[in-house]
Each structure stands twice: as structure tokens, then as C-alpha cells.
Amino acid sequence: MPTQGLPPFSADPDADRGWALSPLDGRYRAQTHRLANYLSEDAINRLRIYIEVEWLVFISTNDLVDGLPPLSAEDIAYLRSLPADFTDDRRARLAALEAQTRHDVKAVEYLVREHILAHSSDEVEAATPSALDRYAEAVHLLCTSEDINNLSVALGVRGAVEDVWLPAAQGLVRGLSEMAQQLGDAPMLARTHGQSATPTTVGKELGVFVWRLQRALKRIEKAEYLGKFNGATGTYSAHVVALPNVDWLTTSRSFVQGLGLTWNPLTTQIESHDWQSELYSDITRFNRIAHNLATDMWTYISLGYFKQELAAQGSTGSSTMPHKVNPIRFENAESNLELSNGVLDVLVQALSTSRMQRDLSDSSTQRNIGVGLGYSLVAIDNLVRGLAGLTANVSLLAEELDAHWEVVSEAIQQGLRVAELQDAQSSSGVAQDREATLGPYELLKAATRGRTVSQDDMLEVINHADLPDDLAERLRNLTPATYTGLAARLVDLL
Template sequence: MSAALIFSPVDGYTDLSTIGEALSPLDGRYRPVVHALSNYLSEAALNRARIHVEIEWLIHLLDTQALPGAPTLTDAERDYLRALPRAFGATHIQRLAEIEAETRHDVKAVEYLIGEYMREATKVLGDSTHLPELTEVVHIFCTSEDINNLAYALTIRSAVTNEWLPAAARLTDRLVELVDAGAHTPMLARTHGQPATPVTIGKEIAVIHHRLTRQIHRIEQTEYLGKINGATGTWAAHVISVPEANWPAITRNFVEKLGLTWNPFTTQIESHDWQAELYSDIARFNRIAHNLATDCWSYISLGYFHQNLSAQGSTGSSTMPHKVNPIRFENAEANFEISCALCDSLAATLVTSRLQRDLTDSTTQRNIGVALGHSALAIDNLVRGLRGIDIDAQRMSDDLDTQWAVLGEAVQQAMRAAAIAGATGMANPYERLKELTRGHEVSAESMRDFISGLGLPDAVEARLLALSPHTYIGLSETIAQWVHEDTLS
């Protein structure tokens, strides 16, 4: 390659890394949409959760008198300890970084930070406090994964409950609005891309709504597991140090006090199976929503959906001013695909750990926020895209006017039913309709002439003659209304 073609800071361009430009688009261009996830799934949020778990473990041990000879905490001491994770901020983040630079261990750095905080308790609580003497209780009987698995369970649960699920609900709420708006609007269906039995657009959106709602229901039922049973899951250090304590009961109570489900069957790590299940469900939600995005793109292309330019917040094409590009739906597609790739990787990787422990999950879990962030970004774009469209009933009606051939199915099946009921002259209905419709323009007149010449029973003939592509929608209108019923209970 010619030296003149190299694009590099060393060739005279500004080194953007020196001004802190974000490498990830989630922390740069798209941060305004997904920044709230940082409260739960950033490195700082993980450390805050670790501190919370460590302090609650210390309080739990002392409150349950699991450690013979240890003092009982006062209310003021409990409040002082719990103030640390509540106030956790920039100063603590910087101090943790300094400690970790020495320890080369992130959880050990958390332990030491808490120890420093406890040794300073006399400044607030006076000389009578026992906290400076209790630093050895911090992280007692714990391996790092005892703290990590609980911290991740708490932060993931909070992120899903407080951010991801509300975003998903905004999507399904908008779909209900579109279902209601289009419940009675007939539309030519397309199977294999070809004209097919008509539906209403409301019914089609109701199908997607139901699919997404089922996945939301699964995600809402996620079981967040946790453990705190030592280096290889046997409570070995616990029972050798304090053999008279009922450690399974003590630790179960602690895990359940955190609002998690206790898992007593572990190696050094909690197996992460619940995480794999969650990410698989989110990926499935993503793929269904991706299907919605691509269908909306197609409906816009067909003219069935009209885009409101001001609602889309877009100037359209950079060179063709007549265009309103469906960018929200395209952006949603791309971000759902990225999220799915990460969710699939998380689900596949986290269920495996060599023997009793390896560290592959450590790096993997640091990408949970990225996976959920791209999903949240995609959902946001999809919702904004859906809020910027109107249903063009006239365009759909115009298409139906040209597709009388779709009534061939209705006529064929009515002939079959009539034959079973005893009518004569109903033989070979499929072949007769194929001859009429396949490869031929079928008008209202030719279809009605064909129906009139079949010799159908009068009631059947009258029913078919009254039919049109606009009214051959079956129970579409009823199906659309089912979105207002609790079909999942």
C-alpha cells in the first residue's frame, strides 16, 4: 500500500483517543437512548453491586450471630455501612481503580475499599463504634464468585425490570394502537410474496403483538439464581471455621433476602443457566421484533403504510428530496441483529466452565450491557418508526380491487363442502378454479359468472356472489380484538 494512502494519526491526523472519543456507539452516538442501562450494567454499577453484596453479607453474619464473639451492630452502624453503596460515585470509582492497580484483582479491590471506609467510621460514629475492628469480616468465607454471581443477578434483574421490560411494553402498547386502528381495514395478504387470502392489517399486527407478548411473559418469569457457598460450592471454609453453624440455612436465607433464588448445587461458580435462558428469550423477542421491522419496511414499500416525515425526524435522502427513508426500521433491524449475536454468544458460552472454574465468563458477562443496549436501542427505533406511520386504507383497497382471483380459495372450499352435503356437479373444484385463475386476469364479472354457472345450492351461491376481496377476511376483525384479552393467563 502506498504510504500516501495510510490514514493514521502518525501521518498528521489528530489522535482522537486522546480526547476520549467513545469506541462503542452505545457510549457515543446512541448514548442518549441507552445511557440508563449504565446504572445497572456498567463496570461502575457492577462494583456498586459488589459493595452492596459484601456489606449485606457482613450485616447478615453479625445480625444472625453466625460468628461467635463478634459484636452486634447498632442501627447507626448498619446505616453507615449501607450508605457506602448508596453514595457510590466518581470518588469511589477512582479509589477502586487505584487499589486495583495494586491488587490486580477487582473483587479484592472492593474488599479493601470497604475496609478503608470502615476504618474511617469513627469520624462519623465516634470512638465507640466497632466497625474499624470488623474489617476481617468483610469478604469472610467468600470466593470472588460468591460476590460476583449475586452482584450480576441483582444488576441484570434491575436492568431487565426497570429498563428493558418497560421499553418492550412501549412497543407492544404502540402495536395495540395500530391493531385498533387497522382492525377493520382489509389488506391483500402475500404468501411467498404472491397475492393471497385477504386479512385486515390489524389482525396481522395482532399476530406480532401476541408473539412478542409471549416472550415478555417468559422474561418476566425469569428466575434469578444465586449462591454463596465458597471456593468449590461445599461450604468447606465455613464448616471448618464455625462448625456449629447451619451454613446452608444461613446462606440460603441471605440469598433469598436479596430477592434471588438460592442455588445449592454449584461448583465455584453459579452455573449461569438462568442467564442463558434469559438471553435466549431476549434473542427470540429480538427476532420477532426484527420480523416486524422487515414487514413494516415492506408495507412502506408497498404504500400500505405512509410515513409522517416530522414524526420520523428525518430529512430523507441526501440527494433525492422526494424520499422518506424508513431509517427507523432499518436501524432497528441492524441493532436487533447485533443484540441477537451477542445474546446467542452469551447463552452458549456461559453454560460452560472447565471443571470447577475458569474465567471465560468474566469477560463474557461484561458484554451483557452491550447485548441489552443494542436490543433497547432497536426497540426505541422500532417504536419511533411505528409512531411515525399511518395506515393507508385507500392504497390497500386499490390493490384488493385488482385481485379477484383470491376468491378462488373461497369458491373451491364452498364447492367441496357443498359436495359433502350432497350437491351434484361439484367435482374437481381445485382444477376448475386453477383453470380460471392461474395466469389469467380475473375480474369481478368473470368471477361472478363462474360462480353463477357452478350449480351451487342457492344459499351458497348467494353467499359467494356477495363476496369481494374486501370482505373475504374471515374472522380477522375478531382476531384483532383478542389483543385486549388476557390470553396468556
């Protein structure tokens, strides 16, 4: 029922993106549209046609059926023109066939048959008729629909990941790595439990995320994309009855591997989808690390550690507070990574199970693969653009370090402990006016905990300690800004 006083909408499915129900096809279409080349309904249908055609070519080139003449190069080119030139007219015809059959793969089979028969009718008056007319009955020969579907989805997912998602993810990591190296020696106060802690560098903290994301990417880059081609329940039963002299295990392996996929020899009617669960689990792991990056960068911006580049003139950060420059890229990334993982986690769980030899729950589930990858792509794009618009606020970082001299107490404490261990004659390593039972940790705890600590406070502790001259000198020269250890060198490991 429409809101009172407003007429109901009547959305035009062919209208512009403002009518899209999903933001992936509307607001975020610019970031996600390339996924449609691999995982949209039309893309999967095109891949189904491709598999049906390639199976016909395989039958011909491997002489699987005695008496069936081989296809000429021209015949093969004609067959392959169907998926290669998947025109609007062909898409419409396929939709019409599916409306009649109520079966997506059967509609593909009929479309391929029509394509062959159309060629045969054109060849009626030819002096040497094409062998292609003999292949109409060979379309979908010894196939179950899942033989076509599982290979089509595997090729679609592989294309979407390798050609679209991975390059975007790799670009994010490259940009973050460059940023880490540029800021490798920029000192920054660390915060553990939200409290001031041993200083680090901006680059080293970014480098931690680079290292984590790189490890996640390595698993995704090595992903296997499995396929099966073995009939109604995975037993080749009809195959060995119809063509008993064919080595079906070798034939199946050869066909699947010829498509660039890994052959799965043992399945039910469906390929078991375990490779999909593994892949989506790995992508969700990447997403979760990226989510951690987004929330940390948001926090650093809120602390003033980074300045955000001002957007183009006319942009608005708040409808009422004109001074605001909001960290919207990182907030957008955060929410879209959560959406991506929500979809992908469902895929991981749902695709791991199939009732006995077959149920169709996986069919509907797999239609959302592009949705899961799409939200991740939107998030990655926002992270890339958000990071590109940041500049480290070096002056504020320096001011904050200078206000937290308590962080060097760790170094003084450890220096005292080492001095004690190296001097067997000393029981405490501190001047005689200290209690003999007051150890280095307790000494620094008493000097710093719950207090505002200055450089002079730290110098007093050092000067009253019984320390070797070289150690005492190192500690006196230490500042929060220089107390970063090997942080800058660690960035080089990237």
C-alpha cells in the first residue's frame, strides 16, 4: 500500500540504474559491472552454450561415435559463433525457449540444435553438404544438466575472480605497500587497549596489513576450480551402455582439463562444490583483514593521525556541520565487507551439503556468487580511494609522542634488568637509597603508573640507577620518537 498522498511506483525494468533493486546494479554499478561478464544470468547461459558446443567439437575431434563424420574447420567455427556472438536476438530466443521448457539447460540444448539446423537448411543446395546436420542429435549427448552447469559456473567463477576480483585486491595491496614504505620511518605512538604503548612507525603498522593481506591473496591465487562430466549420478552408466568401447574416465578427464579446470573423478550428480567453499572462505578471510584495515584507518583519522584530502568543490561532509570531512570511504568499505561476508559465508555453508545424490538448493544459492564478490569489490574500491586521499599528520604524531614519555619506561626497565644480569655483584641495579626489594619493573611502575610523565622524570630514574655508562647514555638519548626499534626495517620485508 503506498504512503498516504503518494501514488504507487511502477518500476520500469528497462529504466536506468535508479530503478535497480540491488545497489550493485544501481549505485555501485561502475565498480561491479565487469562481474556481470562472468556471473550474470546471461553470462552463465553463454557459458552453458559454450560447454555444449565444445562437447560437440570434442566428440568430433576424438571420434567418440562410430559413423559420425568429423566436423570441418568451417563447421566448428560456425558452432563456436553461437556463444562467441551471443546477440540480443539469441538471448531473447533462449529466454523464450526457457519459458516453454521451464528448464534452463534444456533451453540451451534446444538453442544449439536450432543453430545447427539453421546451418543445415542453408546448406541444402551445397554440392558437398556439411557434416554438421548429423550433429543435431548429438547435442547434450550423454550429459546431465549438471555436467553443463558445474563447468559453466566453474568457468564463470574463475573468470570473475582471476580477471576482476583478484586484480582489484592486488591493486589495494600494492597501494597499501607503497604507502607503508613511504611512511616506514614516520614514528607514531602505538596504542594497546587504547592506551599509550611502545612507539612504532606508521609504515610498519600499515605493513602488518600488507603482510596479512598478501598471505590471504596467495591462497586465493592458488585456488583450484573443479569440474565433473560423468552423468546422472556420477557413474557413467549410460555412457558405458551406449558407447562401451570408450575409455570414459580418460575422456572425462581430458574434456574437463581441456577447459582449464581440475577434474573431479568422484561425485554424485553434482560436483561437490568443496572448491567453492574453500575459495569463498579464503575471500572472506581477505575481507575480514580488509575490514580490520578499514576500522583502524577510521580510528587513526579520528585521532588526527591522518589528514583527508578535501573533495572537489561543492562536496558536503555534513548537512549541518560545514567543517566536517567524513571518513566515508572507510565506513563504506566496512559495511560492504560485512555484506560480502554475509553472502559468502552462506555460500560456504550451503554449498558443502547436498542431499544424497542431488537436490536443487545449490542452484539458487550459486546465483548469488556475484553478489558476494560484488560487495567485496565495492569495498576494495573504497579502500583504494580512501587510502589515496590520506596524508600522515606528521606534526601531530610528533606532538603526541612528545606528550607520552612514559612509553620509554619499558626500555629503561629492560635496560635495568639486563644490567642486573650482567653484574653479579649488584642485587638491584639501582642506587642504595632504593629499597633492595624494589626491582626494575616495580621501580618504573611506581615512577609512571597513573601519572603524567615528563622527560625529566625519566632522566631522574636513569641518573639514580647504577648503570653501565654506555647503557645510561643510550637511555638518556632515547625519546619516544626514536624508540621505534626495527620498525622501519621491518617494512623492507614487504
